[in-house]
Amino acid sequence: GESVGLHLPTLSVQEGDNSIINCAYSNSASDYFIWYKQESGKGPQFIIDIRSNMDKRQGQRVTVLLNKTVKHLSLQIAATQPGDSAVYFCASSNNNDMRFGAGTRLTVKP
């Protein structure tokens, strides 16, 4: 079956620095990828998505990079703020079947 995993379980950054969260996926048939943010006691919230026909997509302060050759996904957060502290999950989908990785906890130090 498909597995989606993350390289680092925790990441600590200084406020104002850029953050990079990485993710590896195993199913080469995955055609759609999403990054979610989850705060304590809440469900995951959509951050940004990318389809397999793209390598890069930018949002407000966030960028997702997709490397299909090595099946790697990354989330870059610019000028990280205390409100960005949360657990971040990548998810990959094949034909609407969406699976999640274990998550990375991002802590932003003031």
Add this chain to the structure above:
Amino acid sequence: GAGVSQTPSNKVTEKGKYVELRCDPISGHTALYWYRQSLGQGPEFLIYFQGTGAADDSGLPNDRFFAVRPEGSVSTLKIQRTERGDSAVYLCASSLGGVLTFGAGSRLTVL
């Protein structure tokens, strides 16, 4: 409604009891998903509905777990003979195909 609604938000039950968890998706969303999340883990896929039918139920851990979506809107996840290992947050999400919108989850504690 404006978002995905899950009830109850918290459920404490005793081992061996039967539990029902309800999900009210965003109006018009055809796809509905159930996930289970244990502390410190990512959401674990359970089942996915497209309309009234289960498109993929391969994530249900055993035959004690069952889910229905009889009219293609509200869904109920049913757990029979609950075990302590069933304790987790059960997340529901809906979509039109693409981004999943999640509810806040139902926290199940089996004593």
